[in-house]
Amino acid sequence: MATNIKIALIQLHPKPLSPTYNLSKATRHIEAAASRGAHLAILPEYAVTSWQPSSPNFLSSCESASSALSVFKHLAETHHIAIVPGTIVEKLPNGALANVCYFISSKGEVVSRYVKRNLWHPERGVLSPDQRPHEPFDTEFGKVGLLVCWDLAFPEAARELVSKGAKLIVAPAWWLMNDAGDQGAALNPQSETVFLESLIVCRAFENTCAIAFVNAANPATEGERGADIEANGGMVRGFAGLSQVGMPILGALGRMGAAEGMEIVEVDMGVLDVAEENYRVREDLAREDWHYLVSSKASEAE
Incomplete structure (x- = not known):
């Protein structure tokens, strides 16, 4: 089990409806990450x-x-690097579409498949959410959990993974700067920046875990813009970016801006032990008399 993990945050701008182009660009970045010694690449x-x-x-x-x-x-x-390839939209056997996140080991094996559970409202009616509990899984880096974008807005999602042993949560995202709508933007044009900068580090502290967040980016050049990006019923171009690794004690590591790029962050997983030794969050979660669990059971009994 790795104590120090080099994580490649690959913040890309996917060209609309161009899977061949996007896959080629992702491949180049993953190969570059591997050549720089990264153990895990996230899209x-x-x-x-x-x-x-x-x-x-x-x-x-x-x-x-x-x-x-x-x-x-x-x-x-081929490159001996674990990969979380963002998400892939798949057609389920019943014909519905699902937003699927995979964890692929450095041996090229699929270790976990997660279907996004908490859908952002423009996704509802298009995608089918998962209804099963959040489950961590064993990897070469220890226990890992997967969340996708809006899942992070629900503390229960990360807490469920951590209560089952996850120490690293990987969260690909498609987070735009206008997600608070016109009224939110009028109150604070940087509201999504504030949201993400607070959210990711908070999840890390409150769960004594690492949160590897990788968002979509604004295009590097005008020539790659292609069609406008659809969101919230309007046409927008701006992604929040801000890919980073949130850590207890340390805060945000390798936080990026909004442009395309790649940041390789070396994460000392031993910091999580220091955080747990002092905050004892996991210790409390494991108690049979943990009061939130008792309250939940009482509610179910009623």
């Missing part, structure tokens, strides 16, 4: 397809992206 949500559900080409774009998982598995095995 943003919708890294392969982008998110334009009203486009008549969206479904075919998702179908053409179905081969992406095998590409990422091959990259992981």
Whole structure:
């Protein structure tokens, strides 16, 4: 089990409805991360397809992206690097679409498959959420959990993973600067920056865990802009970026801006032991008389 993990935060701008292009760009970044000694590479949500559900080409774009998982598995095995390839939109056996996040080991094996549970409201009616409990899984880095974007807004999601042993939570995201709407922007144009900078570090402190957050980015050049990005019923271009690793005691490591790029962050997992020794969050969660658990059981009994 690794004590120090080098995590590559690969903050990309997925070109709308261009899975071949996006997969090629992601491949170059993963190969670069591996050459720099990274142990784990993380891409943003919708890294392969982008998110334009009203486009008549969206479904075919998702179908053409179905081969992406095998590409990422091959990259992981070839370059000996674990990969969380953001999310891949998949068609379920019942015909519904799901936003799926995978954890691929450095041997090229799928260790975990997670379907996004807490859907942002424009996703509802398009995607089918998972209804199962959040479950961590064993990796070469210890127990890890997966969350996706808006999942982070619910403290119960991270808490459920941590109560079951997760020490690292990986969270790809598609987080825009106008998510608070026009009224929110009028009150504070930087509201989403405040939200994310507070949220990620808070989740790390309150759970004595590491949060590896990787968001989509604004394009590096005008030539890559392509179509406008659909969100909240309007057309916007601005992503919040701010990919980072949130840590208790230390705060935000490797926090990025809003532009495309890659940051490799060396994470000392021993810091989590220091945090737990002093805050004893996991110790409290494990108690049979932990009062929130008792309250929950009492509510169920009623």
